[in-house]
Amino acid sequence: MRRPPTAVFLKNMIDLLLKLINDAATAYAGPGIQVPMPGIVVPPNENQGDFSTGIAFNLAPLIKKPPHEIAAGIAKNIEGKTADMIAGIDVVKPGYINLFMQQAFWHDALASVVEKGTDYGKGDAGKGQKVLMEYISANPTGPIHVGHGRGAVIGDVLARILSAQGYNVTREYYINDAGNQVLSLGYSVLNEYYKSRKIDIPVSRQGEYQGAYIHDISDALESAFSPADINEEHIQRITEFSVNRILDEIKEVLGNFDVGFDHWFSEKQLYQDGSVSRVIGELEKRHAVKQEDGATWFLSTLYGDEKDRVLKKQSGELTYFASDIAYHENKYTRGYDLLINIWGADHHGYLPRVKAAMSALGYDAGRLAVMFVQMVRLTRGDKPVAMSKRAGEYVTLKELVDEAGSDAVRFFFLQRSHESQLVFDIELAKKQSQENPVYYVQYAHARIVSIFSFAQTKGWHTDVLKQNRNYAFSGQEKRLLSQCLLYPGLVKEIAGRREPHRLTHYLVDLVGILHKYYTDTRVVDSDADTEQRLLLMKTVKIVLKNALDLLGIHAPEKM
């Protein structure tokens, strides 16, 4: 058997196949026709081939011929040129081109995956573009809840995927540590402190936050303040103390959830360094501001928003919108090619004004992309769980992760499109924890590890497995390999379209094929082909491990 040159090994076999189809289609279409990149799928039935492309459908409107005729023409161009890669071509019904691959193709494919190892699935589609991803950014006025958790996982996984595809990603959490909300937190804590100690001192303001965590913070006050200093005169320091306590807890919860950040960006800093007033001044200079009813307005209607928005209230206070403008302006000045925000769907009405402000300041609002994550509705059984942050009655992310485990919660959130609402039944999540799909996937990884340790006890040298290129892969084995071969293209597509949930579905599909194969086939046997089957298992394991890493889910050696 002829061994392909090293360069071929380093190349993804699917990419080679796509190029081959593309070349054949280009030759068929003739000059002046821009042939789109062909898509490739594994057809539903084995007798329909190993791979299938619908390129003829895409070409039909361009060259105005029936798909079937085009498919036949392209197939003819493929034939003959590729004896070492393609064993047979079928042109079927509406216009599919079905491809049957040579055994050599499968051996090359397997070798290329094994050689890439942990790099398999990585790519350079991002071309080093700088991306800032902002997600969660929950107010530090209370523990983060499951809705934040959903955004956290989606942001975290997308960041991992973009990084793997050659984007230069920075992850950021914007802390709303200025303004009315956090001050209210401070007052809540102070009032609670007096109340729990039965101290009767009037406070000028009630806080709006309740719950055990307020009590906990109030209890902790004495660790940082002498009792004589715990009063309204020091409300700023008490507020700061409270915010820091909550931020510490948020960081701890996120740490246990494997969600990380490069930067924690403080809103307060934007006030302290003058950014907020500067940016308002800049808008004034650009004639995008008016004074009316004693307030200062940004003329966002000039830039497509439904109505103008207040920057400074009658009271003289600045709105959160004002600091949000400063924050986003700051992002632009840091030189990112792309800004991705992950917001709760209840904020969708907020986007036009932010984009309007960026346009008004002369920035390209098109570089700001917001993914709106739909609501999570919690139930216990069929009873809805009341979610009221102010009343302090809601299920926290910490509780959920403690109950179901980080891996399961992440996987669960990643099975749904971020654009779909989801009902999270806590009872069900607990009850079904053993049958959760995440275990299905993780079990496959543990199973392969187990196969390898068994093979070693049988005397196989699993670290120096040698390919036998005369080995003929079975139909099931080719299915397993072809699924593995689709992986890099999938990761690339997920990065481009920002659809992280597709990765979990891919894994469930892959693992389904694996488990069935395992049931039907004895991997470790006494025959020489054991080595080839072990190589196949190694291939699958590489894909599983790499994909689980992108999901931030543990790939266990045993369960």
Next chain:
RNA sequence: GCGCCCGUAGCUCAGUGGAUAGAGCGUCGGACUACGAAUCCGCAGGCCGGGGGUUCAAAUCCCCCCGGGCGCACCA
């Protein structure tokens, strides 16, 4: 009223122009004296909310309607 999202199997959801529409859970019935049964196999379950349209081809695109969620602050 206007805007965004959703409506697919009993439930929770994938599939967004192409081959007989899929998975998990739930029901029922099978498979362990050899590599992990957290697995596998089988049965049942769908006018893809409804109606028009575009197309060789529609769950997918367009229009209208119905139903649900979320927004529409000098709150965030």
